[in-house]
Amino acid sequence: MSRSAADALERKRRKLGLLTHQDALLHLPLRYEDETRIMPIARLQPGMSAQVEGEVRAAEVQVRPRRQLVATLTDDTGSLSLRYLNFYPSQRAQLTPGKRWRVLGEVRGGLFGLEMIHPRLVSVEAPLPDRLTPVYPTTQGLQQRTLRGWIRQALATEDLSDTLPDAVRQQWHLLPFADAIRTLHEPPPDADTGALVEHRHPAWQRIKLDELLAQQLALAEARAHRRAQRAPVLPESIDTASLSERLLASLSFTLTAAQQRVVAEIREDLTRPWPMQRLLQGDVGSGKTVVAALAAAHAIAAGGQVALMAPTEILAEQHWLKMHDWLAPLGVRLAWIAGSLGVRQRRAELAAVASGEAQLVVGTQALIQDTVQFANLVLAISDEQHRFGVGQRLALRQKQADHSLTVHQLMMSATPIPRTLAMTAFADLDVSVIDTLPPGRQAIITKLVNNERRLEVMQRIRQAVADGRQAYWVCPLVEESEALQLQTAVDTHATLVAALPDVRIGLLHGRLEASAKAEVMAAFAGGQLDLLVATTVIEVGVDVPNATLMVIEHAERFGLAQLHQLRGRVGRGRAQSVCVLMYQTPLSALARERLRCLHATQDGFAIAQRDLELRGPGELLGVRQSGTELLRFADLVHDDSIVEHARQIAVQLRHDYPEAAQQHLARWARGRADFLKA
Ligand code: ADP
Ligand code: MG
Numbered sequence: 001m002s003r004s005a006a007d008a009l010e011r012k013r014r015k016l017g018l019l020t021h022q023d024a025l026l027h028l029p030l031r032y033e034d035e036t037r038i039m040p041i042a043r044l045q046p047g048m049s050a051q052v053e054g055e056v057r058a059a060e061v062q063v064r065p066r067r068q069l070v071a072t073l074t075d076d077t078g079s080l081s082l083r084y085l086n087f088y089p090s091q092r093a094q095l096t097p098g099k100r101w102r103v104l105g106e107v108r109g110g111l112f113g114l115e116m117i118h119p120r121l122v123s124v125e126a127p128l129p130d131r132l133t134p135v136y137p138t139t140q141g142l143q144q145r146t147l148r149g150w151i152r153q154a155l156a157t158e159d160l161s162d163t164l165p166d167a168v169r170q171q172w173h174l175l176p177f178a179d180a181i182r183t184l185h186e187p188p189p190d191a192d193t194g195a196l197v198e199h200r201h202p203a204w205q206r207i208k209l210d211e212l213l214a215q216q217l218a219l220a221e222a223r224a225h226r227r228a229q230r231a232p233v234l235p236e237s238i239d240t241a242s243l244s245e246r247l248l249a250s251l252s253f254t255l256t257a258a259q260q261r262v263v264a265e266i267r268e269d270l271t272r273p274w275p276m277q278r279l280l281q282g283d284v285g286s287g288k289t290v291v292a293a294l295a296a297a298h299a300i301a302a303g304g305q306v307a308l309m310a311p312t313e314i315l316a317e318q319h320w321l322k323m324h325d326w327l328a329p330l331g332v333r334l335a336w337i338a339g340s341l342g343v344r345q346r347r348a349e350l351a352a353v354a355s356g357e358a359q360l361v362v363g364t365q366a367l368i369q370d371t372v373q374f375a376n377l378v379l380a381i382s383d384e385q386h387r388f389g390v391g392q393r394l395a396l397r398q399k400q401a402d403h404s405l406t407v408h409q410l411m412m413s414a415t416p417i418p419r420t421l422a423m424t425a426f427a428d429l430d431v432s433v434i435d436t437l438p439p440g441r442q443a444i445i446t447k448l449v450n451n452e453r454r455l456e457v458m459q460r461i462r463q464a465v466a467d468g469r470q471a472y473w474v475c476p477l478v479e480e481s482e483a484l485q486l487q488t489a490v491d492t493h494a495t496l497v498a499a500l501p502d503v504r505i506g507l508l509h510g511r512l513e514a515s516a517k518a519e520v521m522a523a524f525a526g527g528q529l530d531l532l533v534a535t536t537v538i539e540v541g542v543d544v545p546n547a548t549l550m551v552i553e554h555a556e557r558f559g560l561a562q563l564h565q566l567r568g569r570v571g572r573g574r575a576q577s578v579c580v581l582m583y584q585t586p587l588s589a590l591a592r593e594r595l596r597c598l599h600a601t602q603d604g605f606a607i608a609q610r611d612l613e614l615r616g617p618g619e620l621l622g623v624r625q626s627g628t629e630l631l632r633f634a635d636l637v638h639d640d641s642i643v644e645h646a647r648q649i650a651v652q653l654r655h656d657y658p659e660a661a662q663q664h665l666a667r668w669a670r671g672r673a674d675f676l677k678a
Pocket of ligand 1: 289
């Protein structure tokens with residue numbers, strides 16, 4: 001082979017990701033061809049891939065409708081046409097009448113009976129293989145023959161010994177690794193090819209399990225690694241108990257059992273010498289904010305500083321107001337750091353944070369920028385953590401003044417994480433779940449309303465306002481252009497102002513100055529506005545319990561999770577709330593499915609599960625995709641039972657067979673475990 005041809009081949013090999021023999025072993029077939037048997041021609045059916053053997057009876061070059069070579073092949077049972085649209089003189093010579101060939105190809109029904117287009121010819125002298133022939137995913141210009149050669153070589157030279165001890169394998173009814181790999185690449189003729197192609201075969205199950213097991217082991221290592229780090233210890237004391245009690249006593253409600261449980265879990269973590277990394281999950285309206293306040297109170301009373309961060313300034317400001325209401329009367333010193341602060345005020349706040357005078361600092365992600373220096377940050381709380389990237393979480397760690405200590409982290413999310421995702425992508429975190437809503441909440445009534453009935457919807461707003469309630473009107477999402485989105489919001493606002501002269505209407509969108517946003521939000525929260533026309537900036541966290549009507553225009557354009565979040569802005573008080581999803585026909589099948597799901601349930605968990613099925617894990621996770629990107633074989637939507645097995649086997653291996661665990665990781669994870677430590 002010439003140098004450049006070899007280089008080209010090497011490039012193709014890299015393109016397929018086949019850098020090592022191990023990679024070649026795990027390059028698994030898409031389907032199989034059966035060359036182990038010869039079919040009687042009479043049994044051929046259109047659509048079938050088959051091998052027949054017979055004698056060439058006739059061959060001619062036809063010129064109409066185009067130049068082509070057509071031969072007739074005959075066996076004891078019947079005849080078949082072989083058709084070559086482009087052909088070489090050598091092929092013509094091969095197909096001279098009287099010669100016998102074995103012929104492989106796909107059968108189709110032609111004008112004059114069955115035919116194969118461009119079938120492969122094999123000498124009748126060649127021994128019949130005793131295994132099915134794999135067909136691999138390939139790239140342009142790379143022949144199956146070449147790929148098969150590489151993979152056969154890998155099968156011959158690689159160590160296929162099992163990483164799982166026999167006892168474990170038998171307990172879980174798993175095929176040996178070597179058998180699984182060989183079955184996948186060279187199945188026996190009687191193998192269930194349907195199960196192989198659909199990845200249901202026990203050989204596939206073993207490979208998926210191995211992959212998920214490697215992931216679980218890597219995550220377990222990441223956790224162990226975290227336990228080896230040091231964090232500020234924040235012990236329970238008279239001070240911590242007293243501040244928490246005073247906060248609880250000042251609330252207008254008592255904590256639900258679920259809230260009490262998660263608060264206890266978090267407190268427990270804070271008393272440990274290793275960093276907490278806890279995900280606090282709770283559906284919209286489940287009351288995560290007060291849990292954050294109690295966590296902060298514990299850390300502050302133990303002498304540390306706490307940062308509370310939100311993804312948007314609107315949400316951060318809401319948190320600030322709430323924390324201020326709750327904690328300032330108890331003597332806690334708060335600082336507010338936002339992009340919109342004036343220079344002098346910002347400098348003063350920064351100084352208070354740097355000196356340690358400010359005990360609770362609230363803001364957006366700007367808090368983890370370099371300019372903010374903390375005196376003694378011990379706990380970082382982030383709301384809606386799925387919007388925080390791994391990089392930002394790392395930056396947070398640098399904020400602890402004693403660099404040998406790692407800050408405790410609490411991440412709050414209203415996006416319910418389906419179990420399989422929780423066990424995989426988030427398995428390096430501890431998870432606390434608030435699984436019940438505060439008492440007295442009524443289910444939100446969700447109505448699907450055709451866009452043409454907007455006058456009725458406006459009437460509904462008038463009525464709600466007359467009853468002393470408030471409402472949101474969410475403007476349509478315009479993904480193509482932010483300017484257009486803004487224009488739509490402005491237009492909608494103008495239309496509603498004209499149509500509803502008795503209603504006090506505010507407008508909130510992403511382009512407003514932060515101070516203007518805060519003003520509008522404060523007016524709505526304070527009841528000086530009845531209706532808030534908004535873009536999706538209100539998606540997260542906004543909490544105005546008197547608002548009982550949510551109208552979402554062009555709901556068909558939004559994603560499931562987003563609609564669930566938006567709907568969660570109502571139903572926060574004791575009054576009956578209604579969410580009106582206005583849609584424009586015709587609806588795509590997917591949009592119809594989303595609206596149907598939202599209409600059918602208010603259970604965020606069920607909605608997330610449906611979202612996972614409709615969209616796949618990548619989108620659901622947003623930035624933090626690391627865990628799932630590593631999966632090539634397993635599928636989190638369909639293989640949830642394997643995920644569960646992998647989790648249990650990982651625990652078993654680490655406990656009883658640590659060497660096997662290391663070998664397994666070495667085979668599967670290679671350099672990837674390090675990445676997960678972030
Ligand atoms: P989310 O979990 O969506 O952030 P919030 O923390 O904003 O929810 O709480 C939603 C509303 O429920 C707030 O008005 C909050 O004050 C109220 N709330 C929280 N916990 C309770 C409780 N145990 N009993 C009654 N109301 C509560
Ligand atoms: Mg919230």
